[in-house]
Amino acid sequence: MSSKKLSQPCLVCWVVVFLFCTQSVHSQLEVGFYRSSCKMAEFIVKGAVRDGFNKDRGVAAGLVRMHFHDCFVGGCDASVLLDSTPSNKAEKDSTANNPSLRGFEVIDNAKARLETECKGTVSCADILAFAARDSIEITGGFGYDVPAGRRDGTVSLASEVSTNLPTPKFNVDQLTQNFANKGFSQEEMVTLSGGHTIGRSHCTSFRKRLYNFSGTTSQDPTLDATYATSLKQMCPQGSTDPSLVVPMNPGSPATTDAGYYLDILANRGLFTSDQTLLTNAATATQVNINARNSMLWKSKFAAAMLKMGKLDVLTGNAGEIRADCRVINS
Structure with missing residues (x-):
């Protein structure tokens, strides 16, 4: 019995499928991508x-x-x-x-x-x-x-920038929507917020919580009073010095740990966007879970960072490999 030949339309279909699959493979990020081209x-x-x-x-x-x-x-x-x-x-x-x-x-x-x-x-x-x-x-x-x-x-x-990044003034609904726009769940939002466990903030990012919170109160009532006093000493009212900064997590500002969540539970979240996580039952539950289990949070944080690193990447022949990270290739 003679074998049947593929019809021309069918052959075209297979070529299209092959090219699509090949392009898909090459457009994927890969662990060990530089193992041959730049192993170090x-x-x-x-x-x-x-x-x-x-x-x-x-x-x-x-x-x-x-x-x-x-x-x-x-x-x-x-x-x-x-x-x-x-x-x-x-x-x-x-x-x-x-x-x-x-x-x-x-x-x-x-x-x-x-x-x-x-x-x-x-x-x-x-x-x-x-x-x-x-x-x-x-x-x-x-x-x-x-x-x-x-x-x-x-x-x-x-x-x-301003239309894509969350701000220190966001409430829990705004944070949830901002992260959802990027494909993250509310739990992942709470997880990634834990990145504030390291680093510092300029006073301008939270000054309103200390001196001009609302028309009826000068200081944010959700902010621990002792912590607020300490912040005021580091960020004096009326100061316009842009170099004034405070640690995000005073207890361990250079350690990636669950201290951020412990601070929130103690009403020591530095930003409104930090302390707001207690205003929603679901996010408050996540704060408590992360505060109690630092190892679990570290694992979730690593997974969320891995996911974030895949957002809308350019691969294959898209974009370029810059010779200098500060300027596009001429």
Whole structure:
């Protein structure tokens, strides 16, 4: 019996399916992406993070926050690293990012080392994802495998930041919606909020809670009185000094632990967006669970960070591999 030949339309279908599957495979992020092209890539980034952390322990929190601010605005494409130009104000210079973001020099150092080791190979977006993971790990959190293969974006607009990032003034409904817009559940929102367990905040981000809360009360009544007094000493009324900062979690500001949730339960959440987690039964339950079980929270946090690092990534032939993380390739 002679074999049947595929009809021309059917052959076209198989070709389309094959190309789609091939494109799909290549568009996926992959653990060990640089095992052949730049096998020392993750080790080099980890070294740059360690060097930066040894100089300034607060840089770890900065790198975690930078990764978050990058991914929530247009996806994890390292657009937050681009400098402004005479014709464009970039994300890093938006009021939500400047002067609060820090750690850019760590990314620069890692990129310079990688360009020497394997030129034009490792994207700035992957460097930032690796650096955030390493920062969590170096401060006592759980490490996790970071799938790589991200490519760098070429557009960075300050105007897109405020519509995508949550603010310190958000209530629980606004936070829930903001994170839902990015594909996160309410529980994942509470989990990722725990990133505030490390780092610092400028006084301007919460000053209203101390001196001008509402028309009937000057101080936020949900804020622990003793803690408020301490904050007022660090953030005097009327001061316009932009360098005034306070630790997010005074008990362990450089350790990734469940202290953030313990602070909330004690009415010591620094931002409105922190303390608001007790105003909703479901989020309050999550706060209590995380406060009681630090190991569980660390595990959930690692999983949520891993998920966040996959937001709207550029892969394959999209975007570029920048030679300098601060500027697009000419």
